[in-house]
Amino acid sequence: MAAPAQRRIIFQHIDEPGYSNDLACYVRNGGYEVLKKSVTRPPAELIDEVKKSGLRGRGGAGFPCGVKWGLVDRKSGKPIYLIVNADESEPGTFKDRYIMHQDPHQLIEGTMISCFANNVKQAYIYIRGEMPHGARILERAIAEARAAGFVGKNICGTTYSCDIFVHRGAGAYICGEETGLIESLEGKRANPRIKPPYFPAVLGLYQCPTIVNNVETLCHVKYIVEHGGDAFTKVGTPNNTGTRIFCVSGHVQRPGYYEFEAGKITMGQLLYEVCGGPLPGRTFKAVIPGGSSAKILRFGERFKGKRKVGAEMVDYDWGVEDVPMDFDSLGMIGTMGGSGGVIVMDDTVNMVEALANINAFYSHESCGQCTPCREGSLWMKKITTRMVHGQARNEDAALLKSVADQIPGRTICAFGEACSWPTQSFIAKFGDEFKQYPETKKAAKPVGAHELV
Amino acid sequence: MNLKPATLHSIDEVITHYPVKRSATLPLLHLIQEDVGYLPPETCEWVAAKLELQPINVLEVITFYPMFRQKPIGRRHIKVCRTLSCALLGGYKTCEQFEKEFNTHRGEVSPGGEVTIDFVECLASCGTAPVVLIDDDLHEKVDCAKAKQLSDQIKAEAKKR
Amino acid sequence: MIAPPKPDLVTVNIDGREIAVPKGTNVIEAARLVNVDVPHYCYHPKLTIVGNCRMCLIEMGMPAVDPATKAPIIDPVTGKPKINWIPRPQIGCGTNVSPGLHVKTTSPMVKDAREGVMEFLLINHPLDCPICDQAGECKLQEQSTGYGRGYSRFVEQKNVKPKRTQLGPRVTLDDERCILCSRCIRFSKEIAKDDVLGFVDRGSYSTLTCFPGKQLANNYSLNTVDICPVGALTSTDFRFKMRVWFLKQTNSIDTETSVGANTVVWSREGQIYRLTPRRNDDVNDTWMPDSGRELFKAVMAADRLVATTHLDALVAQAAELFKMNASAGAIAVVGSGRSSVEEQFLTKKLAAALKASTQLVSRVGQGDQLLISADRNPNVRGALVTGLISKLPKVGDATPLSRSTKGAVAAPIRTGGLTDLAASIDAGKVKVVVSIGEDLIAAGLTAAQLANVSVVYLGTHANATSAAAKIVFPTLSVFEKNGTFVNQQFRLQKFAKAVPGPQGATDDLIVLAKLTAAASSAPMASDLGSLWTLISAEVPAFAMTSYAQVPETGLLIDATPFAALPFVEGETLHFKPAAAAVALDS
Numbered sequence A: 001m002a003a004p005a006q007r008r009i010i011f012q013h014i015d016e017p018g019y020s021n022d023l024a025c026y027v028r029n030g031g032y033e034v035l036k037k038s039v040t041r042p043p044a045e046l047i048d049e050v051k052k053s054g055l056r057g058r059g060g061a062g063f064p065c066g067v068k069w070g071l072v073d074r075k076s077g078k079p080i081y082l083i084v085n086a087d088e089s090e091p092g093t094f095k096d097r098y099i100m101h102q103d104p105h106q107l108i109e110g111t112m113i114s115c116f117a118n119n120v121k122q123a124y125i126y127i128r129g130e131m132p133h134g135a136r137i138l139e140r141a142i143a144e145a146r147a148a149g150f151v152g153k154n155i156c157g158t159t160y161s162c163d164i165f166v167h168r169g170a171g172a173y174i175c176g177e178e179t180g181l182i183e184s185l186e187g188k189r190a191n192p193r194i195k196p197p198y199f200p201a202v203l204g205l206y207q208c209p210t211i212v213n214n215v216e217t218l219c220h221v222k223y224i225v226e227h228g229g230d231a232f233t234k235v236g237t238p239n240n241t242g243t244r245i246f247c248v249s250g251h252v253q254r255p256g257y258y259e260f261e262a263g264k265i266t267m268g269q270l271l272y273e274v275c276g277g278p279l280p281g282r283t284f285k286a287v288i289p290g291g292s293s294a295k296i297l298r299f300g301e302r303f304k305g306k307r308k309v310g311a312e313m314v315d316y317d318w319g320v321e322d323v324p325m326d327f328d329s330l331g332m333i334g335t336m337g338g339s340g341g342v343i344v345m346d347d348t349v350n351m352v353e354a355l356a357n358i359n360a361f362y363s364h365e366s367c368g369q370c371t372p373c374r375e376g377s378l379w380m381k382k383i384t385t386r387m388v389h390g391q392a393r394n395e396d397a398a399l400l401k402s403v404a405d406q407i408p409g410r411t412i413c414a415f416g417e418a419c420s421w422p423t424q425s426f427i428a429k430f431g432d433e434f435k436q437y438p439e440t441k442k443a444a445k446p447v448g449a450h451e452l453v
Numbered sequence B: 001m002n003l004k005p006a007t008l009h010s011i012d013e014v015i016t017h018y019p020v021k022r023s024a025t026l027p028l029l030h031l032i033q034e035d036v037g038y039l040p041p042e043t044c045e046w047v048a049a050k051l052e053l054q055p056i057n058v059l060e061v062i063t064f065y066p067m068f069r070q071k072p073i074g075r076r077h078i079k080v081c082r083t084l085s086c087a088l089l090g091g092y093k094t095c096e097q098f099e100k101e102f103n104t105h106r107g108e109v110s111p112g113g114e115v116t117i118d119f120v121e122c123l124a125s126c127g128t129a130p131v132v133l134i135d136d137d138l139h140e141k142v143d144c145a146k147a148k149q150l151s152d153q154i155k156a157e158a159k160k161r
Numbered sequence C: 001m002i003a004p005p006k007p008d009l010v011t012v013n014i015d016g017r018e019i020a021v022p023k024g025t026n027v028i029e030a031a032r033l034v035n036v037d038v039p040h041y042c043y044h045p046k047l048t049i050v051g052n053c054r055m056c057l058i059e060m061g062m063p064a065v066d067p068a069t070k071a072p073i074i075d076p077v078t079g080k081p082k083i084n085w086i087p088r089p090q091i092g093c094g095t096n097v098s099p100g101l102h103v104k105t106t107s108p109m110v111k112d113a114r115e116g117v118m119e120f121l122l123i124n125h126p127l128d129c130p131i132c133d134q135a136g137e138c139k140l141q142e143q144s145t146g147y148g149r150g151y152s153r154f155v156e157q158k159n160v161k162p163k164r165t166q167l168g169p170r171v172t173l174d175d176e177r178c179i180l181c182s183r184c185i186r187f188s189k190e191i192a193k194d195d196v197l198g199f200v201d202r203g204s205y206s207t208l209t210c211f212p213g214k215q216l217a218n219n220y221s222l223n224t225v226d227i228c229p230v231g232a233l234t235s236t237d238f239r240f241k242m243r244v245w246f247l248k249q250t251n252s253i254d255t256e257t258s259v260g261a262n263t264v265v266w267s268r269e270g271q272i273y274r275l276t277p278r279r280n281d282d283v284n285d286t287w288m289p290d291s292g293r294e295l296f297k298a299v300m301a302a303d304r305l306v307a308t309t310h311l312d313a314l315v316a317q318a319a320e321l322f323k324m325n326a327s328a329g330a331i332a333v334v335g336s337g338r339s340s341v342e343e344q345f346l347t348k349k350l351a352a353a354l355k356a357s358t359q360l361v362s363r364v365g366q367g368d369q370l371l372i373s374a375d376r377n378p379n380v381r382g383a384l385v386t387g388l389i390s391k392l393p394k395v396g397d398a399t400p401l402s403r404s405t406k407g408a409v410a411a412p413i414r415t416g417g418l419t420d421l422a423a424s425i426d427a428g429k430v431k432v433v434v435s436i437g438e439d440l441i442a443a444g445l446t447a448a449q450l451a452n453v454s455v456v457y458l459g460t461h462a463n464a465t466s467a468a469a470k471i472v473f474p475t476l477s478v479f480e481k482n483g484t485f486v487n488q489q490f491r492l493q494k495f496a497k498a499v500p501g502p503q504g505a506t507d508d509l510i511v512l513a514k515l516t517a518a519a520s521s522a523p524m525a526s527d528l529g530s531l532w533t534l535i536s537a538e539v540p541a542f543a544m545t546s547y548a549q550v551p552e553t554g555l556l557i558d559a560t561p562f563a564a565l566p567f568v569e570g571e572t573l574h575f576k577p578a579a580a581a582v583a584l585d586s
């Protein structure tokens, strides 16, 4: 079956020749019209549209945005904050970067609509430190929008006021985790908070109710408010509404970002047709579908079960290529859609070495607060690095698995899962390769293989 | 601490962005680092006084975030991405190429002080791997040839100074 | 005492046992109430909860309810309410009880979680145990025996961190042993208000540090040693002196100030090795000042007074002196706010028998709003309650005190209160002064004034007064006897004998009783039991009390008769001055 055409909603103007990131260009293309209309509507109505839309967060967890907004404590009398999570640091993810650099006003408009809907008086955009240009572009765009009355005092001539400030991170992945982000924004080490009691919706920034949403999520909000929540549900598939941006990297002919209706394209269509298939002379070996913490899939494995299609339960029997790229289908086969980062590995890659690369990332990025993540992530890194650069032992696969099993579900934040799922899934899917590694190591590397650790 | 008037002005401005002064810790550290090139030893006490904190609160932050540095670096800062997508397309070789070009090692200042090369984690541009951030500018698809070309450019610019 | 309002109770089920606990209690504390131990490192009852060690993981569930009717669902097999168990372990420290909460602390999930955390804590922990000073008190060692797997699978290089760092004058840090629980950091910030400790670097390389150029030098620094669950923070003084399991523990009271922090004396074979705080949630929580921990050193001091003459011979000499000065007012008794209630009671008896005037030496310093109060006598309230004095001693020197800061090193103490006595000596009225452990020179009398009177001195250490005294009775320190003090809250608190006194020193009560008997020609009891029969009969505030009835956490007594007195104390941890009081230090 041929891949569907891209449906560019969020990335409509990305890489469009002649499209610039200034206000004039944005307004020329109909920008801020949705905000102007929104501020004349009752805020509750806007929240309802988002609820109806079924929009799921694009930061990684896929949590329904309307439900999140519904959890906000509006009775506390404290100010409500909104934070745009622009930390984009899950390896394999590179979508928010283009929105912020090329179409910042889309984000600002989505943010202001969300702020108005939730009676937010102050918003912050937490952008990762390694995007200095992005931060400057956003600051300039906010200044333009402020001058034009779209941000700041008396928005669009109403009595509603809300400002946005840009806040730069400084190179710590854990600032993407929402409570780590809040700590960082408060000027501290980005140590995630325990939940309970510190749910952002109740005790977030400065212990006030706080909404944290991903950049892309807020752009979707603009689209939803413009076209209506019901219209949004017509895009994509049930429970996986709207579009998804896939960031494909690694061993494909045409890596890059592609926006499709959620669930309307399969992994195979995406990788073979859209991305042009494997590099010449190679075959696909494995793919991580939702950022590096998502569990890896092995080409050749099959997934069987029953799933709901409409009102019916139907059998499915999928290879990796057949899996529809949506939250639920990917969840069903034991991995996740996550942030949309699709990392592809071909037959030149040794899985021990790939895991060693990933483990080095997570052990470097653990905040170090809680014992299982802090010690487990470094232990796994030490094992895999030793396997590659020192002595590899037959028993290392079992040891790795057992160490990884002691982490998830026992930590303060979901980094515990993020750092252990790679090891768990690599061993589960490629355990043979780990056991053989002491021998593999002695042999010559495949042509074209790169050093990974 | 000897900061430029413009830096001091930005510092006072950015503090007004937050209802709680402590929030300005990261912004202040960025501003000082941009001005001085690194965070000199007196930073902790200076920022602490400015934001009504204790110096240890600032030191804890400086050492948590890899972008903050307590020592001077080379005139140019080359950050090569180390993470999976870049490594799959030769990120390690790219880093080695830079090291060779400037006769230095990652984490060190090159002889003559022209560059510091760091091997950093994912820069969120995995689709154009391998990527390299030189000062504020992102360079995409930096294979060894391109690394050499970028190095030559840096060397040429250095000569002109 | 006003009874606290009855807290709302919540019924929970822990390992199958139902228990009602106050709302707001966390699972660790609730379990403690049914003697179930939930191992933990980072949790400390007096510090904020951070939930970072993950040792206290437990399995948790709530009764299932029918979504339509909200009625509990009954399990048809057991006939009991069905419990929805949460599939992941939860932290006991950060989970507060809620009605119907079910907790399992021994399930395979919990056991596995604990084993995992223990293993992780040990992989980078150095193999120091045989030489570690924490041995015997190490929660890591204890819990690895209780909850660990007992073998190592770690073949990698351990992290290397700084060892033997001097954090301050009294505290030594070994970073390799630190399990990053952050208790010490939270204590410094939240309790001592001296935010100098923190973690630098990240992940497993995180390292506890004192800000370079600063020191952990506040007067509460040793509390970090007490609460460090491992041997990372140790007392520089106590290090390597003695294995704790050899030491005997005796309850005592910090005599530095009227706060009366509860303490434990650690001793062996008559020698004291250290003092540590004893938890009392109404007085000192789990803390005590560093300065109070030094006090035992005076016990062994070279200037300890010991008698060479037999006690009865000394008493006879004193009786002779008393007889020669029998006219009213010829003898003055200087009592002490450092004496126990029982000693003060006998001092009053003695003064009455001698028809002597009584006065108390005042000691006033700067309070620190925590556990050092402005009144540096532990038992001025006792002197009031027993009737030894009827008004507060005058403060020695009238210069106003500056506002205190928490944890600051105490300013010099002003001693005094004897101006009336000085005048009487100068007027030639007073011929004999009996001093109960007070150095009269330090308290403001001049050497010339002392030379004009005969001094009878009861005390522990040599000083100008003992040197000038005609008769000296060597007595015991607080560590060598039993008794009670009344602290600033009017809380009667016990201390007990930890070590025997030196040869040639006599319990103050025996000396006072013998002197009183000699002065009144009637026998006088000196044992606590008999004395308390007298005390409760004669002292209204103690009417219903006996020594044996005083709980280890003390007993609040009626303070209303003294409510209007201008006590010098400002606010401390669990004390607020009455509105009428003149709080010199706040």
Ligand SMILES: Cc1cc2nc3c(=O)[nH]c(=O)nc-3n(C[C@H](O)[C@H](O)[C@H](O)COP(=O)(O)O)c2cc1C
Pocket: A056, A057, A058, A059, A060, A061, A062, A063, A065, A068, A085, A086, A087, A088, A089, A090, A173, A174, A175, A176, A177, A178, A179, A212, A213, A214, A215, A217, A218, A413, A414, A415, A418
């Ligand atoms: C370890 C970790 C890293 C994360 N990194 C990011 C990130 O870089 N960007 C992001 O938007 N969300 C990230 N998240 C998810 C956020 O915690 C949060 O769920 C999200 O910002 C919510 O926004 P959404 O509901 O719009 O997706 C991360 C979560 C974890 C546990």
Ligand code: SF4
Pocket: A174, A191, A192, A365, A366, A367, A368, A369, A370, A371, A373, A374, A411, A412, A413, A414, A415, A416
């Ligand atoms: S799971 Fe890891 S990143 Fe999250 S709080 Fe614990 S140590 Fe920090």
Ligand code: SF4
Pocket: C177, C178, C179, C180, C181, C182, C183, C184, C185, C208, C224, C227, C228, C229, C230, C232, C233
């Ligand atoms: S030194 Fe002790 S109390 Fe402080 S963080 Fe380390 S283990 Fe905890």
Ligand code: FES
Pocket: A091, A092, A093, B081, B082, B083, B084, B085, B086, B087, B121, B122, B123, B124, B125, B126, B127, B129, B130, B131
């Ligand atoms: S892996 Fe290099 S930019 Fe993401």
Ligand code: FES
Pocket: C039, C040, C041, C042, C043, C050, C051, C052, C053, C054, C055, C056, C057, C091, C092, C093, C094
């Ligand atoms: S005691 Fe440390 S997490 Fe609960």
